[in-house]
C-alpha cells in the first residue's frame with residue numbers, strides 16, 4: 001500500500017514537472033533536418049561526431065539528390081560543377097570530409113590554375129595577362145612569374161596589402177577549428193563572429209575596408225571588382241567579410257572533389273546513420289507543446305523534438321506555426337550559363353579566338369551583360385566548354401553575338417547567396433528560443449561550403465548542449481580528427 005502511494009506521488013511529480021525541460025528528455029530525441037546540402041549534412045555528421053546518444057535523425061530533401069547548391073551539370077556528355085566549385089586549401093572541414101569519407105581531392109592542373117585573365121570594360125580589355133600553350137612546368141612558371149610582374153607594375157604594392165587583408169581574415173577564421181575545450185558553443189551569429197574577431201568586417205562595405213587598408217583605387221575598381229562579381233555576383237560594396245572570403249577564393253591551391261562536390265553531402269549523410277527522405281518537401285513546421293510537427297508535400301507528418309532549418313528562408317515557402325520573425329534578406333540570383341561551342345572574337349574586337357583570355361572578368365557597368373566568361377575545358381581548338389555568370393538571364397540573341405558557334409547551351413538560375421549589405425543584420429541560430437534552429441543565419445557573414453559546415457558544426461554542438469548540458473562532448477565514435485593540428489594541410 002505504502003509503495004503504491006509512493007508510486008502515484010512519483011507519477012504526479014513527473015506529470016507536474018515542465019515537459020519541455022531539456023535535461024529531462026527520457027529517450028533520445030528525434031532531430032529533423034530540413035535540407036540535404038552541406039549545411040544540413042554537416043549538422044547530421046557533427047551530431048553523431050559529438051554524441052553517443054541514439055538520437056534519431058531525419059534529413060528531408062525536396063530534390064531527388066542531396067548537395068543543394070553543390071551540384072553538377074552535364075553538357076555534351078561532360079560533367080562540370082554547376083554551383084559551388086572551388087574550395088580553399090584551409091577549408092579544413094571540407095578537407096576532412098573528403099579525405100575521411102573516401103572521396104578524392106581534385107587539384108586543378110597547372111594549365112587550369114594559370115588561366116590567362118582579361119578585364120573587359122564592355123569595349124576593350126583594360127588588362128590582359130599572357131598565356132602560353134605549353135605543358136612544360138618550367139615554361140608555365142616563367143609565364144606565371146611574368147604575369148605577377150605585370151600585375152605588380154599595374155597595381156603596385158597594393159597587391160601585397162590585399163593579400164595581407166585576406167590573410168588576416170583567414171587567420172581569424174581558423175579559430176573555428178580550435179579544440180572544443182577552448183571554443184565556446186555560440187547562441188548567436190554575432191557572438192560567433194565577435195569571438196573570432198570577424199564581426200567588424202561585416203559592419204562596413206568591402207570597398208571602405210580596402211581603402212582603409214591602403215589599396216589603390218585602380219586595384220579595387222578592376223581586379224577586386226572582377227573577383228567579387230565572379231564569386232558573389234556583386235560589387236565591391238558587399239560587406240567586408242563576404243568580400244574578404246571572395247578574395248580568398250581567388251588565391252592559389254584551390255581544389256574540389258573529384259566527380260563533384262555534392263558527394264561530400266552524400267557521404268556525410270551515408271555515414272551518419274540518417275533516415276533520408278528524398279523528394280520530400282517540408283511545407284509546415286508547427287510547434288505543438290513539446291515537439292515540432294513537420295508536414296510534407298507527400299502528406300506525411302513527423303514528430304521531432306528538434307527541428308533544424310538548413311536552407312535559406314528568404315525565398316522558402318515553409319510556413320511556421322507560430323510564425324517566426326527574422327530580418328529581411330534578399331538573395332542574389334546568379335545565372336550560370338554553360339555553352340559548348342566557340343566564342344566570337346569579333347565581339348571582343350579581336351581577330352582570333354586564341355587572343356581571348358581564358359577568364360574574361362568585367363568591371364561594374366550596367367551595360368556589360370555578364371560578370372564573367374571562363375573556359376571550363378578546351379576539347380580542341382574549335383570546341384570549348386565555357387561557363388558564363390550573369391546577373392540577368394542570357395538571351396539567345398545575345399549569346400549568338402558572343403559566340404560564333406553553340407552546340408549546346410544550359411542555363412541555371414540560382415538563388416545563389418545573400419545580397420550582402422553592410423552593416424549585416426543576422427537572424428538568430430535559435431529561431432523560437434526552443435529547439436528550432438537555423439543554420440543559414442550564418443550566410444550573412446559569407447556563403448561558402450566551408451562556412452555552412454562551420455555553422456553546421458556549431459548548430460550540432462548547440463543542440464547537444466541545450467539538450468544535455470555542456471558535458472555532452474565527452475565521447476565521439478567517429479574517427480574524424482577535430483583539431484586543426486590533426487587536419488590535412490598538405491594542399
Ligand SMILES: Cc1cc2nc3c(=O)[nH]c(=O)nc-3n(C[C@H](O)[C@H](O)[C@H](O)COP(=O)(O)OP(=O)(O)OC[C@H]3O[C@@H](n4cnc5c(N)ncnc54)[C@H](O)[C@@H]3O)c2cc1C
Pocket residue numbers: 034035036037038039040060061062063066067068069070082083084085086087280281282283310311312316318334336414415416417439440447448449450452
Ligand atoms: C553559382 C554558385 C557558385 C558558388 N561557388 C562557390 C564556390 O566556388 N565555393 C564555395 O565554397 N561556395 C560557393 N557557393 C556557395 C555554396 O554553394 C553555398 O554557400 C553552400 O552550398 C550552401 O549550402 P547549404 O547546405 O547551406 O544550402 P543549400 O546547398 O542551398 O542546401 C539546402 C537544401 O535544402 C533543400 N530544401 C529547401 N527547402 C526545402 C524544403 N522545404 N524541404 C526539403 N528540402 C528543402 C534544397 O533543395 C537544398 O538541397 C556558390 C553558390 C552558387 C549558387
